[in-house]
Amino acid sequence: MLKNRNRKPSKKAQSQQAIARATALVDKQLAELKAHLLGKAEMQAFLDAANVAVDVYEDEVEGLVERATLPEFVVFTTVIEEDYPERFLEDIHPVIERLNDEGNASYLVIVFAEPSTLTLALTSRLFGQYPRLKGRVEIAHHLENLENELSEAFSKAVADWTEAPTLLDDARDGLKGIADLYSDSKPSRLCGKKIGKIFGYRGKEMATILSQSLDRPVSAAAFSATPDNDRLQDCLRNFELIARLRTVMSEAEFNAWLGADNWSLEDASPRQCILEGDVDAVAGLAARILEGNPS
Template sequence: MVDVKTTLGFMETAALEYPSTMVTTPTGEATVPAPLRRYRPRLARASEIKGLRHLPELTVVWTKELDALLSHRTFLRMLAERLTATPAPSKIVFLFQTKRRKADQRETAQKLVELFGYFNRPFDLEVAQGIHAGEDAFNEAVAKIVATRQLSSEKSERADHLSELKKVIAATDDLRAKSGKLSADSVASVFGLSVAELAALVGRTRQTASKTPDADSLQPLLQPFERVARVRAVLSPNDFRKWLYLANDELDGRTPLEVIRQGKVALVADLVEDMLTGSPS
């Protein structure tokens, strides 16, 4: 069981908001259990459940006991339908006002199976008997929701990174030979240079660059050009050519192509990296 104080302390430190919360009951007017009032949950009658498009992130079902809840089949079916329609993270805490006295464990387990059988997401359900256990269950559900949020955010970030990688690969695809390696011929063409000029910039002869344009020895020398060409992930080929001839304040008013022809392609590559990451040096 998650420690309540630890959970609350973590959430306050991290400035995280509590999940949107609703308290409902299968009969009569819903009331908020005293320990949960500080979370300011919304109250909802059983008749309102069917009209909801989605459940909030956390729903507390406040009822007398398990047997009483199981007698309200229509309510449970509506609740299950709403949970199915609600994207994760969303959880339900079934909070029973009193503990069952000397309940047979097998009988209780069977009734819980009956309760959970209404739902297609049983791992999103919590059960607590007695208000003190209910507060712990509530906070454990909150912790799970927060953790799920964080995991979803991390997955989204990884997906974004993968998407960016695919864009970079696509933007520099025409710099490569069929072997997958950078080609001096292709790099020269993209930058509007002759092979002889490119060869001189990387310290090789035209004959060497022309004989095997995708030679292993050329790869580290051509990589700075590939880094510059990554800007085409956000620029069209035509805009890239215009950019090469556009004076840039970050390059002391020189154009990127001028700086490249001065043998300082790495400087332009660093500029492009700053542009793409949004963190200028």
């Protein structure tokens, strides 16, 4: 005889459901916004440039904080243990510190699958300590609220990117720096082959670089077969960020910059660092240059 047919899903199962739903909603929001903004070049450019990270905080906070640059959108989906809400706040604190860094313009969306009153109170108190984050953090108290909060965050980000005079103003001219990096068959994904062509690396070299950056083997054959593989996207996004320099440099200037020794990289050249697998460091430098603070 079957027992516990109506048993409540485990917290792990709830969390997995939350991630799946958040991921689907993020994709849905982006698709709807792109359809709505079709033909509005500046807003379309923002959406094409945006990186979205959908993470479970228990597994991904450390890796997220260690990234050279945070994605434009960070979406956390989590199930809080009511007896230990402090754990969530302790774990997410490094991300909040990164978001609060001068010049960072990421948006944070947190969705609680089953929050307690204490959790919500402590979370509100925590974000109250960071006035610079006002307007850049959306909290969905339940999964049912996630779509509204994502829509709010996306709308604010699009408005900020298109209205504020930023260092990426020059990039709005068709996003010439990154438009040619995306896959033809899967337009939402970056293509490693196209990126390799822009940076002057052959397929085998790109496979080696990706292997070093991802700390796991990527064969030349596998890279050649699926250069837009989903597992490569996090590393390829760093190449995308570096390529944005092409919006403020000519092709000749960009190639010269790649090959020149740079004191910010301990007198190594960006190209050398990339070949050694340290794409993060070069992406961080590119981000600072675009922000007007190369040091």
